[in-house]
Amino acid sequence: MIGIVIVSHSRQISDGLKRMADAMGQESIPVVSAGGMDEPDDPLGTDALRILQAIQEVLHADGVLVFADIGAAKLNAETAIDLLEDAQKRKVRLCDAPLVEGVLAAAVQSAAGGSIEDVMREAQTAYTPPMATGRETERTPSVTPSADALLREYEIATPLGLHARPAALFVSAMNRHQSAIDIRNVTKNSGYVNAKSINKVMTLEVQQRDRIGVSASGPDAAQVHDAIQALIDQNFGEAPATGGPPSAPPPKPATDTADGDGSILNGTAIRIGYAVAPARFLRIELPDVDARQVDDVDAEVVRFDEALATARAEIEALIQRGKTMLDDYEVRIFEAHLLHLDDPEIAEAVRKRIRKDKSNAEHAWRDTVAAMVASYRGLADPVIQARGDDLADVGLRVLRILTGADAMPTRFETPVILCTKTLRPSDIPTLDFSNVQGLCTEKGSKTSHAGILASGLNVPVVFGLGARIEEIEEGRDILLDGASGTVDIDPDAKAIKAAQEKRTAWRDRMDRAERIKFRPATTRDGQRRRVAANMQGLQELGNIVASGAEEVGLFRTEFLYMNRTDAPGEDEQYGIYRAAVAGLDGRPLVIRTMDIGGDKPVPYLQQPNEANPNLGWRGLRFCLANTKVFHTQLRAILRASSHGPVRVMFPMVSTVDEVTAARREVEAAEAQLTGAGLDFDPTIQIGIMVEVPAAAETADALAAHVDFFSIGTNDLTQYVMAADRGNPKVADLIDPFHPAVLRVIQRTIHAAKRAKIWVGMCGAMAGDPMAAPILLGLGLDEFSMNAAQVPEFKLSFSHLSADACARFAEEALALDTAAQVRERTAAFLDAQTE
Amino acid sequence: MLTSAQVAEWIEKTAAVMAENREYLTQLDAAIGDADHGNNMDRGYKAALERLSAEDDVGAILKSVAMALISKVGGAAGPLYGTMFLQAANAFAGKTTLSEEDVELLLERSVDGIKMRGRAEQGEKTILDSLIPAYESFQAARRNGTDLAGCLAAATDAAEAGMAATIPLIAKKGRASYLGERSIGHQDPGATSAYLIVKTLRDVVADAR
Structure with a gap:
């Protein structure tokens, strides 16, 4: 595995490129960004010591490739390499390749395996000018497979064909074999190219439904084809379409692709x-702009450059916002926009036009960008077409700045x-x-x-x-x-x-x-229950407040820890929790401590690979063994509790011992805050998720140690039914309406009632109007769901009678199958709404 | 003889000279480069000043200057001058005084460092166009038995002439080379800053007399 160091004059570019490389290399290879300088007034430039440090960070890899954007950056990268000790120097090369294409190709090839020379060669051959793709004559000469080769054909079903992630997976798999492997696009009748090279594979432009031919010759030729078949069978790890409304019966095993049949x-x-x-x-289209003669071309060029600078500042602010909103997708999109904005070809062409034609800046910009967008869109490759959309978006932004007119909503x-x-x-x-x-x-x-x-x-x-x-x-x-x-x-x-x-x-x-959503959820016979929303990021606050939710019953915090390279610090977390408290304006907020592990791994926390992560070291189990990370989060939550009603909740609890240990950690965190003179609410409510059958069975004992329960039906169902949520073959078993699950829920609610603590539910079942009669009948106090479900839930809730539901719940729990429960519930609901 | 205190003084004075000439260097760079040479050199030498320690030997002083420049200049001048000082520093580790012969070696090493990093030769409109004549004149003067101050005066005159001689040249290296023939008629900012560095060393030695 080869490490990558990115050197650019702009830190935004190198940081953005690092994220792209992380995605391409599936986060498996070390990539370090070493762009820009620590000079607030003059951030553009390179710093050899920073580069040196970056190289040292990845020296543990088998080799290190350094990529630099332009001349001065290359000189500083060389200087940094010269400062290494001789033994280290031998592992490091400065790779002369176009920065973006080179780094991305190197990331993929490094993840796939290969020597430093292999990775370097891929990087250096990565760049094909956009105009050249799709032209048969520009293709690399094909190779001829040997006579003893094992040949086989496959059809590619992934929506993007062999591009991006699927191509990376394919090339990685090929590199794990010794055989010489060649691939051709049968549908497009191309020649054979090396299947171990990402760039060569990309030149085949394999699209959805194209057939590929693969020839393997060598000792493990048969295994090569097994590996390809395995990838095809898993559809290259592209998730099949999931979803359906929460009230629908459990989805059928999802074996189909996202496409469906017929119309x-x-x-x-x-x-x-x-x-x-x-x-x-x-489709984003650039509006026509009138051409106008300008007298002072220099001033017009300055005006243009200023518009670019304003656009850059706007995009950088959007990236920053994406980062605080933890929206990785948004961040990547705008980082791509910055790359287009900083493209010297475009800017230089516009300046030239202004000077040569005495053209106004907006006209020169519009024409130059529109021509480029059209040429992108004219190409067959959908990935390149998408670049056209990004560029058009940047084009609109700069036009808006130049003309001063806000685009009217379409x-x-x-x-x-x-x-x-x-x-x-x-x-x-x-x-x-x-x-x-x-x-x-x-x-x-x-x-x-x-x-x-x-x-x-x-x-x-x-x-x-x-x-x-x-x-x-x-x-x-x-x-x-x-x-x-x-x-x-x-x-x-x-x-x-x-x-x-x-x-x-x-x-x-x-x-x-809509009309009743801000009223309390009340049954026909006057019983009130609390309706709450689930949340995982600050960007949802607006939806939550507008939905009529009375509180947040579950703030999932593990997302704060994902898609980054180190754990969020106390102040960062405190800032987020406090913003949530402020945005909820007095509505209570249940913050669940991180549920890392299971299906949500976080690379920097160094969790071991587990055969059964869902039964493994996750949730509270992990936190109790990592008290430093745990204390940081607890302190942040406690500090937020001084600003409004905050409750803390622990996930994945099985035993009383775990709860008492967690309470001790809360006390330790409180003592640390007191020592530091920081405020918190000493009467903060402490609760647990009930999602493990052991916790439900001993809910009586647990209730003595906590202020509330929240039933997590998603995990509870998979554990009670012993059926993996992610395995479509056993999806039929994952049904919270099964009497086994309902009885465990009943036991939990009854234990809470006897101990006089409140009990809520935050799994998908809570927002399902179909489940409401049973849950209301069993005595659930709080229903926490997606904000979008709240108004309709309140509406259907208002048709129910609590008395009738209590009787109905007894009846439903005595049934034999989930299907019977659903059938009877549907009939009961019909009778209630009449 | 040049003492380590004088070397430190050279760096201090150069920092002042770069600050004074910030606008001038930037203007020169605006014509054929990216208009940052003055700012960059000023910032780099200011950083060097912060790290300067009077107790250091010559090698350590030059090394700390090198590190400051490669980290703080930002543009191509950083690695170029940084490598120049680093190459020189390696020759004088532990030394507290430099003989005339040592100063000649300092200039020789400087030229080697710039050539190595920039892969440039004389006549390509770069730092070397003032630095190489400076070194050659110093060497010639010393062979004629001239003292250190005299050698440095000769070097400075040669550097100034070399700097002026960059005006008619076509740039072959760096961003200025993108301009091709349009780079003709402008004095090279790198050759200018190199001249200022040599001239300041001359002034430090002349003042001591």
Whole structure:
């Protein structure tokens, strides 16, 4: 494995590039950013001592490649290498390659394996000018496989074909074999190229549904094909579409790709609802700008340079905001924007035009950028096409600064369903939603910042439809179902009629839910329960407050620890918790200490590889063994408690001993704060998650030591049913409506009642209106769910009678199967709402 | 003879000279480079000043200057002058006085350091266009039996002439080389700062007399 050091005059560039390299190398290789200088007034430049330190940080690797952006940076990188001891020097090379392409290619090749020479060669051949791709004649000469080679063909099903991550996985797998391996794109009738080279594989432009031919000759040729088959079987680790509304029965084993069959495209349900309307593709276009003669070209160039500087400052602020919002995706997008903005080719071409044609800056900029965008979009490669969108976005930003006119939100004159590749958080304010009936995207996830914001929109939203989104015809009526997460691109009259009826009922229900959402959740017979929201980042505060949630029942803090290289410090965490307290404006906040481990590993905390991470060293188990990290978090939570009602909750508790140990750590953290003269609430409520069967069985004993319980149904169900949440083959068993799970929930609630502590629920079941009768009947005090579910939950709750639910719960728990429980519940709900 | 105290004084005075000439160097650089040479040299020498210790021997002083420059200058001058001082420092570890012969070695090592890092030769519109004549004139004067002050005076005159001679040259190295023929007619900022460095050493020795 080869380490990488990135040297750039701009720290933003080297930091951004490091993140991209981390993603390409799957965080498995050491990459250090050594850009810029520690001079607040003059941050552009390079510092050989900083570079030296960066090299030393990765010297533990088998070798180190240093990449530098321009001349002076190269000189300083050489100087840094010269300062190493001779033995160290031999491991380090300055790699003369284009910075961005070189680093990314090196990251992939290093993750795949190979000597320092191999990695260097990949980096140096990484760059193909955009105009050259797709041209057959520019291809590297093909190789001819030997006669004894083992040949086989495969079809590639991943949405992006063999690009980015899938290509990296493929090349990594090939590099683990001794055989000489060559690959060709059968569909495009290309020649063979070396399958161990990421750049060569990329030149094949393997797209979804292309067939590849692989030839392997050598001692492990058969294993090569086994490895490829394994990758194909796992669809290169690309997650199949998941989702569906929380109230849907457990999803069927997801063996399909994201595409679906016939005219139906499957995606991820982001926001429930139904829409039928003409499709409209959203595309960033640069508006025409009038040409104008300028007299003082020098002043015009200065005006242009100032606009670039303003744009840079704006983008840097957006990156900063993305970082505080822990939105990695947002940060990466804007870092890519900075790279375009800093592209000297574009800026120089614009300056030239201003001088030569005496053109106004906005006209010169618009024309130059639009031509570049068009050439990107004209290429076959979807990854390069996407670059065109980024560039267009940068183009718009600079135009807005130059012309001083804020772009009006994009308005649609007639009802439309918007279709787009990705939706970014910054897109939402640029759209006028008055005629938007629905929204769907090719890519995007529920947990992204955009996913969270979109879940608060008043229109149905489906993300992640995959490449088939391109089959949607502009202007044609399509049918979007935000409950099942599907889009019908060619609906028949019957389907349209059914969807319109559903839409009317849904709109009606939504209107009623909106009207009652700020009222307390009260049953028909006057029983009140608390409705709370789950949260994992500050960006959700707006949605939570607007949803009518009365408190936050679960603030997941593990996300503060992910996607970074070291643990967040006390002050950073305190700042976040305090901001949450302030944003909630008096609403109580339950902060759960980090649940690291299981399916949420954090590289810098050095957890061992575990055969069974879900049954392993996670949650409170991990915290009690890492008291330094634990104390830091506890101090931050306690300090936030001096500003408003904060409660602390421990995840993954199994025994009384763990709880008493955790309480001791809280006392230790309190003593440290007292020693430092810092404020906290000494009466802070301390609670635990009940998600391990052992905790539920001994809930009586545990209740004596805590102020509240919160039942985590997601893990509880997998542990009670002994069925892995991530394994589609046993997905049918993961059903919280199974009487076994319901009885464990009942025991937990009863133990809490006897001990006179409150008990809530923060798993997916809590927000499911279908589960409400049973949970209300069993006596649950607090229901914590996604903010978007709150209004409808309150509405359905208001139809229930607590007395009837109590009787119904007894009855339901005596049933034999989950299916029976669901069936009876549906009948009960129908009777209640009549 | 040049003492370690005088070497320290040379660095201090150069820092003052760079501060005075900040605008001038930046203007020269604005014509054919990226308009930061003055700021960069000023910042680098200020950092060198902070690390300067009167008790250090010549090798240690020059090394601390080298480290300050490579870390704080930011542009190409950092690694170039940094390597220059580092090469010189290696020759004088533990020494507290330098003979005339040693000062000649200091200049020779300086030229070697810049050549090594910049892969440049004389006539390419760089630091070397004043530094190489300075070294050669010093060497010639010393062979004729001239004293240290005289040798340095000759070196300074040669450096000044070399600096002026960069005006008609086409830049072959660094960012100025992007301009090609348009670099003709401008004095090279690197050759200018190198001249200032040599001249300041002359002044320190002349003042001591």
